[in-house]
Amino acid sequence: MDDWIKLPGCQHTAGTKCYFSLPDLDVYEELQLRIRTEKGNDTSSWSEVYSFIPFKKAQIGPPKVHLAAEDKAITIYISPPGTEDNVMWSLDEKAFTYRLVMWKNSSNIEERIETVHPGGKIYKLSPETTYCLKVRAELLMYSKIGIYSPVCCINTTVENKLPPPENLEISANNESYILKWDYAYVNVTFQVQWLHGFLKVISGTSLHKWEQIPNCEHIKITYCVFLRKLLPKGIYYLRVQASNGNSTSFWSQEKKLNTAIYTIIPPPVISMKPVNDSLRVYVNAPEVPLIYEISFWENNSNTERKIKEKTDFTIANLQPLTVYCVKARAHFVSESWNKSSIFSDIVCEKTKPGNSYKSWVIAGICIAAVFIVVIIYIMKNLLRCFNYVFFPSLKPPSNIDKYLSEQPLKNLLLLTTEEQIERCSIIENTNTNTIMKETNQIDEDHKRYNSQTSQDSGNYSNEDENTGSKASEELLQLETGSPETNS
Amino acid sequence: MTPKYIWLAHFVGLFMTCILSQDCNLLKVHLSTVTWQNLKILNEMSNSIPIECLREIQDFKLPKEIQPEKTSIKYIFYEMFTQAINIFSQNTSNSTWDKEQLVQFQNKLYEQIEYLQQCLNKENKEKEDMKEVKADEKEHSGAEVLWQSQLKLRRYFSRIYNFLKDKKYSRCAWEIVRVEIRRCFHYFETFTKS
Numbered sequence: 001m002d003d004w005i006k007l008p009g010c011q012h013t014a015g016t017k018c019y020f021s022l023p024d025l026d027v028y029e030e031l032q033l034r035i036r037t038e039k040g041n042d043t044s045s046w047s048e049v050y051s052f053i054p055f056k057k058a059q060i061g062p063p064k065v066h067l068a069a070e071d072k073a074i075t076i077y078i079s080p081p082g083t084e085d086n087v088m089w090s091l092d093e094k095a096f097t098y099r100l101v102m103w104k105n106s107s108n109i110e111e112r113i114e115t116v117h118p119g120g121k122i123y124k125l126s127p128e129t130t131y132c133l134k135v136r137a138e139l140l141m142y143s144k145i146g147i148y149s150p151v152c153c154i155n156t157t158v159e160n161k162l163p164p165p166e167n168l169e170i171s172a173n174n175e176s177y178i179l180k181w182d183y184a185y186v187n188v189t190f191q192v193q194w195l196h197g198f199l200k201v202i203s204g205t206s207l208h209k210w211e212q213i214p215n216c217e218h219i220k221i222t223y224c225v226f227l228r229k230l231l232p233k234g235i236y237y238l239r240v241q242a243s244n245g246n247s248t249s250f251w252s253q254e255k256k257l258n259t260a261i262y263t264i265i266p267p268p269v270i271s272m273k274p275v276n277d278s279l280r281v282y283v284n285a286p287e288v289p290l291i292y293e294i295s296f297w298e299n300n301s302n303t304e305r306k307i308k309e310k311t312d313f314t315i316a317n318l319q320p321l322t323v324y325c326v327k328a329r330a331h332f333v334s335e336s337w338n339k340s341s342i343f344s345d346i347v348c349e350k351t352k353p354g355n356s357y358k359s360w361v362i363a364g365i366c367i368a369a370v371f372i373v374v375i376i377y378i379m380k381n382l383l384r385c386f387n388y389v390f391f392p393s394l395k396p397p398s399n400i401d402k403y404l405s406e407q408p409l410k411n412l413l414l415l416t417t418e419e420q421i422e423r424c425s426i427i428e429n430t431n432t433n434t435i436m437k438e439t440n441q442i443d444e445d446h447k448r449y450n451s452q453t454s455q456d457s458g459n460y461s462n463e464d465e466n467t468g469s470k471a472s473e474e475l476l477q478l479e480t481g482s483p484e485t486n487s
Numbered sequence: 488m489t490p491k492y493i494w495l496a497h498f499v500g501l502f503m504t505c506i507l508s509q510d511c512n513l514l515k516v517h518l519s520t521v522t523w524q525n526l527k528i529l530n531e532m533s534n535s536i537p538i539e540c541l542r543e544i545q546d547f548k549l550p551k552e553i554q555p556e557k558t559s560i561k562y563i564f565y566e567m568f569t570q571a572i573n574i575f576s577q578n579t580s581n582s583t584w585d586k587e588q589l590v591q592f593q594n595k596l597y598e599q600i601e602y603l604q605q606c607l608n609k610e611n612k613e614k615e616d617m618k619e620v621k622a623d624e625k626e627h628s629g630a631e632v633l634w635q636s637q638l639k640l641r642r643y644f645s646r647i648y649n650f651l652k653d654k655k656y657s658r659c660a661w662e663i664v665r666v667e668i669r670r671c672f673h674y675f676e677t678f679t680k681s
Contacts, residue, residue, distance in 0.1 A: 028642040053638065091644060094576070095569050140611065141565060142637070196590065198597030202576035234594035235601060260598075 007033070027055040027088050058088050060146025063098065063137045067154040070250045071127040072164075074154060076100070078118040081137050081146060094202055096137040096146075105130035105153055117200050123253050127159040162249035165190065165222070165240040170255060172228065172262035179216075180223040181240050181252065188242045192216035192224045197235030197256070210239070233259050265341035268292055268328050272349040278316040279324060279349055285311060290330040299323035299348060320354030511606035515557075518564055519679040521599055522672050528592045529669045532584045536666060540659035547646050547667050550639040555678050559633045561610075565603040566637055567675060570644040571668055572596040577651065582661040643671075 010018035025031070032051040037044045064079040080093045089096075102112045102122060106129075114122065116135070125131060132153040137146040165181040172178065179192060193210040216224035224240075237254040269284040283292055296315060297304045299322070307315075318324060325348040330341040536544075555563040572593055579589060647664055654660035 026642065026645070028638050028645060055638070055641070056634070091570060091573065091641060091648065094573050140607065141562060142634075196594060196597075197601070198572065198576075198593045201597060201600070202572060202593070232591070233598075234591075235598055 002032075004034070012038070023085075023087065025054065025087060027058070028053065055088065056142075058144075060089070060096075060137050060139065060144050062147045062149040063096070063135055065133075065135050065149050065152050067133075067152055069154045069156050071157045071160045072125050073121045073123045073250065074125065074131060074133075074156065075119065075121050076116055076133070076135070078116075078135060080118075092139055095141070096139060098135050098137055100133055100135050101148075102131055102133035105132050119200070121253075125156055127156050130155050160249060161247050162188065162242050162244060164249045165242055165252040168238065168240065168252060168255035170238070170257055170262075174264070176225050176227050177231070177257070177262070178223060178225050179238055179240070179255070183222050183242060185242075185244075188244045189218040189220055190216070190222070190224075190240055190242050191218060192238060192240050193251075194231065194257075195237045195239075195254075197237060200237070213238075228259075228262075231257065231259060235259075263339075265290070265330050265332055265339050267341045267344040268330050270326060270328050270344055270347050272326060272347055274349055274352045275314070276352060277320055277354065278314050278318055279326075279351060280312070280314050281309075281326060282312045283309075283328065285330075290332055292328050292330055294326060294328045295343075296324055296326040299325055318351050320351050320357070323348050323350045511609060514561060514606060515679045517602070518560070518599075519676060521595070522676040522679070525592065525595055526669060526672055526676075528588060528595065529665060529672070532588050532592070533582075533662060533665060536662045537659070540662050543654070543659050544663055545650060547643060547650070549667075549671055549674060550636075550643050551674065553636045553639055555636065555675070559636065560678060561603055561606055562633060563636060563640065563675060563678075565600065565607060566640050567671065568596050568599045568603065570640075571672075572600065574644070574647060574651070574664065574668070578656045579661060581656055581658045583658060584661075 007018075007020050008022075009020040030051050030053055032049050034046045034049050036046050061081040063081050066077040066079075068075040068077070078098055080089060080096055082089045098116050098118065100112075100114050100116045100122070102114070103109075112122070116122070122131075122133075130153055132151050134148045134151045136148045138144065139146075163184065165183050167182045169180045170177060171180070181190075183190075192213045194213055195210050199209060213224060213226050213230070215226060236257040236259070238257055239254045240252045242249040268290075271282045271284075273280045273282070281294070285292075290310075292309050293306060294309060295304045295306050298319070307313075315324070315326075325346050327343045327346045329343045332339045553563065575589065575593060575596075647667060651660050651664055
C-alpha cells in the first residue's frame with residue numbers, strides 16, 4: 001500500500017480550491033494527489049490519482065524590481081522570483097533571463113523591449129523624463145515565461161555637466177588591446193575600468209567588482225592601451241568615465257570584450273614529400289575547419305600559382321627534378337567574421353626524377369649485368385692459361401708416350417740416387433802384387449771413372465787400357481829405376 | 488623541429504576554443520575541447536581529496552541513464568555549465584583553492600554559457616519560424632526524452648547543492664563537490680565524440 005500523507009492546507013476545505021506548500025519537497029520528483037469528498041461521516045471513494053512534476057507544472061512569478069536613475073540612463077536592480085528560501089527555483093536563480101518593456105509615461109505608444117541583466121542599465125534616454133517599465137523572468141531552456149512584475153516608474157535626472165564618453169571601440173595588436181572613445185570636451189581626464197563577464201551573471205544584485213586598468217587612470221588622451229595578458233582569454237566589460245576636477249560624468253555604456261575575436265590564427269606548418277611526379281604536402285592543422293591558401297612556384301621563376309585546400313593534398317603534374325617552393329596561410333570563415341593568419345615559412349622540395357630517366361637506369365643495369373657475366377667468363381679462361389703456364393701437369397705429351405711403353409727405359413729417364421756401377425777386371429797380369437794393389441786402386445779409379453763415364457759406355461774400354469798401361473810403366477820404373485838413383 | 492611543434496600545440500589549444508566559440512555548427516568539437524580545458528582547471532585547483540574528508544564522501548548518483556543525442560546535447564551542456572557556475576559562485580572561503588584559478592574556471596564556464604545561449608536562441612528562432620509546420624510525433628517524443636533528462640540532471644545537481652548547504656560549505660564538502668563536478672564533466676564529454 002502506498003504511504004499517502006495528508007496534505008496540509010487542503011484538509012476540510014470549503015471550496016474547490018486550496019493552497020498548499022511543502023517546504024522539503026523535491027520539485028523534480030513526481031507528486032501524486034488524490035481527493036475525496038466528505039459529508040459528515042460519509043466519504044466518497046478516492047478520485048483518480050493526479051500525478052505531476054511540480055517543477056514542470058510551475059509557472060514563474062513576477063520578479064522584484066528596484067530602479068536608480070541617471071540623466072540619460074536607468075539602472076535596473078532585479079531580484080529573482082520567489083522568496084529567499086524558495087524551493088522551486090533554487091537552481092535557477094542565476095539562470096533566469098529578464099525581459100523588459102519600457103515606455104515614456106507621457107506617451108504610452110513608445111515601447112522598448114529589451115533583455116536585461118540584473119543590475120543592468122538602459123541607455124539613450126532623455127533627461128528629466130518619466131519612464132515606466134515592467135519586467136518578467138524567463139527560463140528559455142524549459143520554455144517557461146513568467147508573469148510581468150508590477151509597473152515601476154522613475155524620473156531621469158537633470159542633464160549632467162559632463163556627458164559620459166561615447167562610441168567605445170576595441171581593437172588589438174600582437175601585444176595589447178586598444179580602447180578608443182569619443183569625447184566632445186577638452187581639459188578632462190579619464191579613467192577606465194574592467195569587469196569579469198561572469199560576475200554579471202552570478203553576483204545578482206550585489207555591486208559588481210569593477211577594477212581599474214593600470215596606466216589608464218587620470219589620462220588626458222581618448223584612448224587606452226593595455227597588455228593583452230591583463231585580460232586573459234574570456235569575456236569582459238569595459239567602461240570609461242570623464243572628470244574635470246569639479247565633477248565627474250556618469251559611466252559610459254559598457255563595451256563587451258570577447259577575447260576570442262582578437263585571437264591570432266597561427267600560420268600553418270607545412271612539410272613536403274616528393275612522390276613520383278608530384279609533391280605531397282602535409283599541413284599541420286588543428287581540428288578546426290580552416291581553409292588554407294597555398295602559393296607555390298618553381299624556385300627560379302616568378303610566376304606563382306594559388307590553390308585552396310582543406311587538408312593534406314597533392315600538387316600534381318610537376319616537372320621532374322625541379323625545386324618547387326610552397327608557402328601557405330590559414331583562413332577562418334564563419335557567419336559572423338573571418339580571420340586570416342600570416343604566411344607560413346617557405347618550404348622547398350625537389351621533385352623526383354621522371355619515368356624516362358628511370359627506364360635508362362634499368363637499361364644500364366641490364367647492360368652492366370651482361371658485362372659482368374662476360375668478364376667472369378674471360379677471367380675463367382685466363383686462369384686456365386695461367387695454370388697451364390706456371391703449374392704444368394707432369395704427364396708427357398701423348399705422342400711421346402707411345403715410345404715409352406717399357407718400364408726400365410722409362411726409369412732411365414728418371415733421376416735416381418742410386419749409382420749404377422760396372423765391375424771391371426784386368427786382362428794383363430805382370431806385377432801381380434803391386435799391380436794387384438794398384439788394380440785395387442785402379443779398380444777404385446775405374447770405379448771412379450765408371451762413375452763418371454757411366455753414361456758413356458762407348459769410351460769406356462780405351463781409357464781403361466791407357467790407364468792400365470800407364471800404371472804398369474810406373475811400376476817398371478820403380479823397380480828398375482832405383483839402382484840408378486843410388487849413385 | 489620539436490620545440491616548434493610544442494609552441495604550435497600550445498597556441499592551437501588556446502586558439503581553438505576562441506575560434507570555435509563563434510560557430511554553432513562546430514558545437515561538438517567545441518564542447519569536447521572546452522570540457523577538457525575545464526577538467527584541467529578542476530584538476531589543477533587542488534591536489535587529491537585530503538584523507539580526513541574521505542569519510543564524508545557521498546554517492547550523488549550521477550544520472551548515467553542520460554544518453555544525450557546530437558540534438559539535445561547543447562541543452563544538457565547548457566544545464567551542466569549553468570549549474571556548475573552557480574555552485575562555484577557560492578561561498579568558497581573555506582576552500583584552499585587559488586582564487587585566480589577559481590576565477591579562470593568561472594570565466595571559462597561563462598564563456599560556454601554565452602556561446603550555448605547564442606546557439607539555443609538561434610535554434611529557438613528557427614523553431615518559431617517553423618511554428619506553422621506541425622511537429623511530427625518523433626520530435627514530440629524527443630522533446631519528452633529531453634525533459635526527462637533535464638529533470639534527472641536537475642535532481643542530481645539539487646543533491647549536490649543540498650550536500651554543500653548541509654555541510655555548511657566546509658573545506659571537505661568543497662573538495663568532494665569539486666571531484667563530483669569533474670566526474671560529471673568527464674561523463675558527458677564522452678557524448679561529444681559520437
